[in-house]
Amino acid sequence: MSRALHHYMAYGLRMRSPIALPFAPSPSAPDQEPDVVIRVGAAPAALPAPVIKTKVWESAPSAFLINVDGVARYLVTEGRDILVEPCGSDHDVGVFLIGSVFAALLQQRGVVTLHASAIETRAGAVLFLGSSGAGKSSLLAAMQQRGHAMLADDVTGVLLDSGGRPTALSAFPAMRLWADALDELGWQHRTRGRVRKGLEKYLAPVERFRATPLAVCAAYMLTPSPGSGIEIEACARSTAFEHLLKCTYRKRCMHGLGQRPAHFRAVAAMAGQVPVFRVKRPAHPMRINALADEIERSLCQRGAETVSPAAVASG
Amino acid sequence: MSIFWLASYPKSGNTWLRAVLTNYLHEAGGPASINALIGWCAASVRFTFDEFLGLPSSDMTREEIMRHRPLLHEALAEAMPPPAFVKVHEACVHTPSGAALFPKAATAGVIYLVRNPLDVAVSYAHQRQQTIDDTVTFMNHSTATLGGVRPSLSTFLPIPLLTWSGHASSWLDQGELPVHVTRYEDLLANPRAAFGAIVRFAGLDWDAARLGEAIGHAAFPRLRAQEEEIGFEEKQPPAPSFFRAGVAGSWRTALRPRQVRALVDAHGPVMERFGYLRDAESFLAGEGAAGA
Numbered sequence: 113m114s115r116a117l118h119h120y121m122a123y124g125l126r127m128r129s130p131i132a133l134p135f136a137p138s139p140s141a142p143d144q145e146p147d148v149v150i151r152v153g154a155a156p157a158a159l160p161a162p163v164i165k166t167k168v169w170e171s172a173p174s175a176f177l178i179n180v181d182g183v184a185r186y187l188v189t190e191g192r193d194i195l196v197e198p199c200g201s202d203h204d205v206g207v208f209l210i211g212s213v214f215a216a217l218l219q220q221r222g223v224v225t226l227h228a229s230a231i232e233t234r235a236g237a238v239l240f241l242g243s244s245g246a247g248k249s250s251l252l253a254a255m256q257q258r259g260h261a262m263l264a265d266d267v268t269g270v271l272l273d274s275g276g277r278p279t280a281l282s283a284f285p286a287m288r289l290w291a292d293a294l295d296e297l298g299w300q301h302r303t304r305g306r307v308r309k310g311l312e313k314y315l316a317p318v319e320r321f322r323a324t325p326l327a328v329c330a331a332y333m334l335t336p337s338p339g340s341g342i343e344i345e346a347c348a349r350s351t352a353f354e355h356l357l358k359c360t361y362r363k364r365c366m367h368g369l370g371q372r373p374a375h376f377r378a379v380a381a382m383a384g385q386v387p388v389f390r391v392k393r394p395a396h397p398m399r400i401n402a403l404a405d406e407i408e409r410s411l412c413q414r415g416a417e418t419v420s421p422a423a424v425a426s427g
Numbered sequence: 428m429s430i431f432w433l434a435s436y437p438k439s440g441n442t443w444l445r446a447v448l449t450n451y452l453h454e455a456g457g458p459a460s461i462n463a464l465i466g467w468c469a470a471s472v473r474f475t476f477d478e479f480l481g482l483p484s485s486d487m488t489r490e491e492i493m494r495h496r497p498l499l500h501e502a503l504a505e506a507m508p509p510p511a512f513v514k515v516h517e518a519c520v521h522t523p524s525g526a527a528l529f530p531k532a533a534t535a536g537v538i539y540l541v542r543n544p545l546d547v548a549v550s551y552a553h554q555r556q557q558t559i560d561d562t563v564t565f566m567n568h569s570t571a572t573l574g575g576v577r578p579s580l581s582t583f584l585p586i587p588l589l590t591w592s593g594h595a596s597s598w599l600d601q602g603e604l605p606v607h608v609t610r611y612e613d614l615l616a617n618p619r620a621a622f623g624a625i626v627r628f629a630g631l632d633w634d635a636a637r638l639g640e641a642i643g644h645a646a647f648p649r650l651r652a653q654e655e656e657i658g659f660e661e662k663q664p665p666a667p668s669f670f671r672a673g674v675a676g677s678w679r680t681a682l683r684p685r686q687v688r689a690l691v692d693a694h695g696p697v698m699e700r701f702g703y704l705r706d707a708e709s710f711l712a713g714e715g716a717a718g719a
Contacts, residue, residue: 167498169481178481181494211483244473244485245582266483310488336582338662365481395663 115152117141122210122284123218123269124325131196133206134307134315135286148192148217150209155185155197164368169212171368176216186213191220207308210284215267215362219369223269223281224378225361228331230263230280231255232322235415236329237280239268241359246334247398250293253316254404257297261320262287267361270328270382278328278382285321288313296400330414331388332407333359336395342406343392352388353380387414429504429533431629432604433466433514435540436594437573438550440611441514442661442669444540446650447622448512450641451631458644461653462660466512470500471574471584479503489585493522496584497530504533510629511535516573518589518597519604528587531603538625539598542611543703544591544690545678554666563686566591567693591690592697610701612675618642647673684714 115130119138126142127133129150159177162170169178176188183200186209187193194213198205215225228239229252238260240248249265256262264283273279291312294300303314332344333355347355356379360366366375389410393403435441445466446459453459469475473484476492479502484492503513519537520528529537544566552562565571567590574583588594599606607628613621623638643649651670654662662669678687691698691707698704 166479166481166502168495180482182491207486208483211486212481243582244477244483308486308488311486313485338658362478362481364478 119146120284121323122214123223123281131198131202131205131209133210133284134203135210135284148194150194150196152196152198155187155195162368163370164364169365171216171365173370174220176213176220176365176369178212178216180208183208188213188216188220191217191222204308210286211266212362212365216365216369218267218269219362219366219371222371222374223271224375224382225366226268226270226356227266227359227361228268229265230268230283231260232263232320232326233260233329233411235411237263237326238411239280239328239331240334241331241355242334243359246336247393247400247403248334249287249289250296250398250400251334251404251407252287253289253293253297253299254400255407256287256318256320258404258408259320261322262318263322263326270378271325272378272381273325273327276381278378278386279325280328281325282321282323285318285323287316287318289316290314293400296398328382328386330411331356331382331386332391332410333388334391334393336398337392338395340394340399341392342394342399342403344389344406344410347388347390349383351390352386353383355388355390356383428507428509428511429535430500430507430511430513431535432529432537433512433540434519434537434598435516436542436547436588436591437516438547438554439540439542440614441516441540443614443645443647443650443673444538444622444625445512445514446645447618447638447641448626448629450644451626451634451637452510453641453644458649458653460657461650462657464661466514467661468514468516469503469507470496470513470515471517471586472582473584474582475499475503476584479506484584490523492584493528493587494524494526496528497522497526497533500528500533501530510631512629516588517586518594519601520587520589520597527601527603529604534604535630536628537598537604537606538628539595539606539608540611540614541595541608541701543675543678543701544694544698545682545687545703545707546611546675547591548686548690549677549681550671553671554663554669556666559682559686563689567689569593590693592694595697595701615673615675679710684711687711 118129118132119141120127120133121138125147127148128146130152159170159172159175162172164171174190179185184196184198184205187195218225228241229248230237230239240251242248263280265287269281270278288307302317305315307313433441445464449459449465476484476499479499548559548562552559569590571588573586574581609621654670659669687707
């Protein structure tokens, strides 16, 4: 039985999928051919010549294969095709597709995948870097409350533009928050359902979304630290480079794709051009609103305050 | 390669052991930084799970994460150059699908540290900033778990602990992995012999003078001074400091008889196995006599 096709736009790519993905589809089917084609079918058990092979995933220069136990097996090739062999619900298949699987596709296209959320400011895109649990999504939500449009939640794709400037790609209009973060933000009644059955993690509304790329003007690396204080300090270029390398999303998969040298160059360019700050935030409780206030203050010092009608009118 | 698991219940000398091993293997002269200790808990953090398995732990249920952890341990074993030490507070349990959490294929050996649970209760209450009663209840709880409790802001995976004695038995009675067990009290009383035996078990080149230096560099006052000076990045909130007393026997003044009784009732056989029971019982008899 053939499935209805859905059309989406993410990271600047037109996508066609027989599986509904967990974010809003494009308003109408595009006239042009999609950049990314998702198909359902039998995926191979292994790659012919993997560079890195683990028991969960394997990768080669133009192919990435991952098996998510109980959900699906995915094959990503040439930065264009995603073949899915589902064994779980379509919902779960979509959740993993827009995470690890889509990151591999971006890497195949030479996009630097950073573990970061991103917002729009008057001076450009601002990235909030950090590993799982660092508070990227909570801070993104708090910054949206302060009038900033969202560019990306969990994974920010960065490309060097024709002038060699790092540019953040607009991801997809979906934001995911844990129940406790929703409580802290007072958003308990605004959720759009759980991300997955059995998880206390919810889809949260996105009110302002920027759908086009934007030059990166600053990056903040979130680190949970002892104590209740919030500190923001500028990093030396070499430290900035280390932070950006460390916060590369699925770095090992990327190495298996043979993208290591290109990735190094792009990260070095970014560390050279973009000021990177280390943010020490209280580990527990996170003090999300105080943190957002501090970040806002730091942004204002850089002329990167909120882009909002009021701000534009008074500016 | 395969991994030597530095396994222990929390507050049982694991970080101290790591400091001694780090200084033993440290090439430069002088004490190694407490923020660059070998044997980091790589197997227990979400970052390594996500990176090595290519899977988003934050989109997975606890059960799914547990099912995948043996694969993480195998991938880590493959990636780490020797000598590979990894600290774990996890009990040696099986996953929901019945696989060993610590696969034989990924394991070179287990260095298990055990400490008198009466002292663990005192130290652990300080770290958790909870009452001793609450901590005793936690140590007696058969499904006690660390990390992943507030998953939005935890960098740790869920860590199954079991009870204090359940933890010890899970490692010592599993029969699959080679285990070297050391009492914290013996590390204190005779560090050269106790750490020396660990160095030999791990197959490191033997150098008695070097071990003496390493033990000196990792002496408790020195670790505490470093923490005061530069902070200990691995310290988990909410405790004000990580390196606290580093002594044995503080339970005698810190615990009430009913707290000692609760721990003895729950863990008597394992306490006896490690020589902790007699002191506890004579304490209780003395208190009983004093009260009579």
